[in-house]
Amino acid sequence: MAVRDGVVAWLGSDEVGRSQFGDAQVVDLDGAFVAPAFVDSHIHLTSTGLLMTGLDLTGATSRQHCLNLVAEHTAAHPGQPIWAHGWDDTGWARDEAPSTEELDAVVGAVPAYLARVDVHSAVASTGLRDLVPGLPAVAGYHPHSPLSADAHHLVRGEARRLLTARQRSDARLAALDAVAGAGIVAVHECAGPQIGGPDDWQELRATDHGVEVVGYWGEAVSSAAQARALIDTTGASGLAGDLFVDGALGSHTAWLCQPYADAPNCTGNCYLDADAIADHLFACTDAGVTAGFHVIGDAAVTAVVDAVARLVERFGAPAVARCGHRLEHLEMVSAEQAATLGQAGVAASMQPNFDALWGGRDGMYARRLGVDRAASLNPFSLLASAGVPLAFGSDAPVTSIDPWATVRAASHHHTHGSSISVRAAFAAATRGAWRAGGVRDGISGTLVPGAPASYAVWEAGQLDVAAPADSVQRWSTDPRSRVPALPRLAPGDPLPRCRQTVHRGAVLHG
Incomplete structure (x- = not known):
């Protein structure tokens, strides 16, 4: 791969192609591999x-x-x-x-x-x-x-x-350095009045670091004029992210249709009612602004999807899809609801490590919801098959920022039939996350001539040479998919270690 002026200039193995770059600085990876850099679609x-x-x-x-x-x-x-x-x-x-x-x-x-x-x-x-x-x-x-x-x-x-300005600054830089060290070149910051507040968001915008920050501001509006004014005031990429419709299952605040299994008198919290959800979607669509919500429980998902259906009736699916609306988490979604979101082009920004941490028959989800309801959570394959664009992130500090752990979790779901392939999971953590952040050039998140030179160099770790030959081969795919050879990510396999992170030709780490 040859890089010139922050862009991938050439890919190949033939000497004729190499001869174009006779004066290039050559880096031998000595057994490491290169892949498109990751994007974290939801972080704080x-x-x-x-x-x-x-x-x-x-x-x-x-x-x-x-x-x-x-x-x-x-x-x-x-x-x-x-x-x-x-x-x-x-x-x-x-x-x-x-x-x-x-x-x-x-x-x-x-x-x-x-x-x-x-x-x-x-x-x-x-x-x-x-x-x-x-x-x-x-x-x-x-x-x-x-x-x-x-x-x-x-x-x-x-x-x-009560935090000092120095504490906040040191924390931001520590997080950005850690992100770069994990092979991530861009993040979607989910900011808002109830998250870090306006001061934290403006301080982050003023922070000088190579990691690209795409910011969303979680505040509801009821008119197109309000939407445009809030975008101008905040400088955010959309009025989305953690605009709370409900809370979280672990805290018994996700909004459910039926009570919690371990709290029979509780159905969680509704922070944004159906009218406010619809007003926000209609206002943002009218203004051409990305809208979105934090939505986890099935009652919350129902309220949002019903509003999306009304939105499509008024504006038409193409106009809705152009806005790039997105839903964060989207853990409890039915097949019919997934179809509605897929037809409207609404992206699902999800966190596979939620299932890795809390899924399974003995996990937190099963305790909160019962085994049967819990098994339906985070249905990646259902959403993908319905045409819902997937983008993966960490929701850090809630889960680890390690993107390979995210890819592994999505491809090894606790519920049979809810996983997606390693290739699809990798795409959701790269190309899919770029797309959810508004970059729709068709090449960001890939390594093809003309694409931004945003990549990471990885050491794949020790492979079990005593195992059968087919079990130690690096997972690969048809080159036409533009997904590179990827390492084994079975449970127990060591995750790749980032040697270097490069964004648009500039070294961020290593």
Whole structure:
């Protein structure tokens, strides 16, 4: 492969072609392989960096272990506000989060914010709660248990306000460096008033880094004029991303048609009603702006898909498809709903690692929904067969940014028949993610002459040479698909390690 001025100039193995580049700098990969660089279609960069630079609770194995980690951090940073992320009580023996009193016993009067892994609920110390006037009157409040809904958004905003500019800056750069080190050259930042707020978003826009950031702003509008004005104000690529229709299954806030199996009186939360969903879609389509929502539960999906059907009736499928509308997560979707979305060209920005972490008969999904309902979640093959464009990401800090883990998870779904091929999964994490971000030139995310020279060099790791010959061959595909040879990604196989990341000819890592 020859690269000139940030563009792939030539591909081949013949000496005649090579002779055109006699004065080129030649790099011998010594057994490594090159593939199109990845794009993460859903991420929160500052929060991801805060996980890297702050208190990481993803390894907590019990409520007491979680509190011990907080105690150690408090002792090492006396008097400083605490921002922590990642506890997951569904993996603990008693499935019980720390209480406010237990957290207070560890941190004293220090404001402490401990986000659950899905970031839709959090344990907050009294020192933080007291900084939010009127908190007990807000939806989602509980005096002893984790806060959710509006109460969570308020304490999260206050905890965010306590971060210093240096903490935020260091976190962003740490996240961007980690992204580049993972072979990712572009990300879709899902920003919004209830995510990082306008200051965080504008600080990110001003950050100088080689990783390309495509930003979405999750705020609802009701007219085309409002949509255009908000795009002008924010500089976002669309009014999409984490515009919450509902919450998350782990926090019992995803909006369901039937109650949770482990909470019979609960069907989750509706944050955006049917009229507001339709108003937003109609306004954005009229303005030619990308719209979208965070949508997980089947009741939430139903409300959105019904609005999409009405949208197509008014504007026609081609006009709707041109806007590049997208849905984040889309975990509980039926075949009929997938067909409607496919006909409208609405993209599904999904996170395969959700199934890897929480799927299966004994996973969190089965606990929350029962085994039968849980088995239908994240149906990648159903959506692909209905013509729904797929784009894959991490939702970091919720799951790992490692894109090969994403590809493996999509091709090894817990539910038989819901997986897609490694080739299709790789395409969703490269070409599909570029397309979902508005790049529709037909070549971004590939390595063909004329394409941007955005690629990564990978070491595939040790292969089992004692295994049968056909089991150690690198997975490959017809060259006409423009997907390169890919490594084995069976469960247990080591994931490739990134040696170098290049975007438009510029080295970002390695």
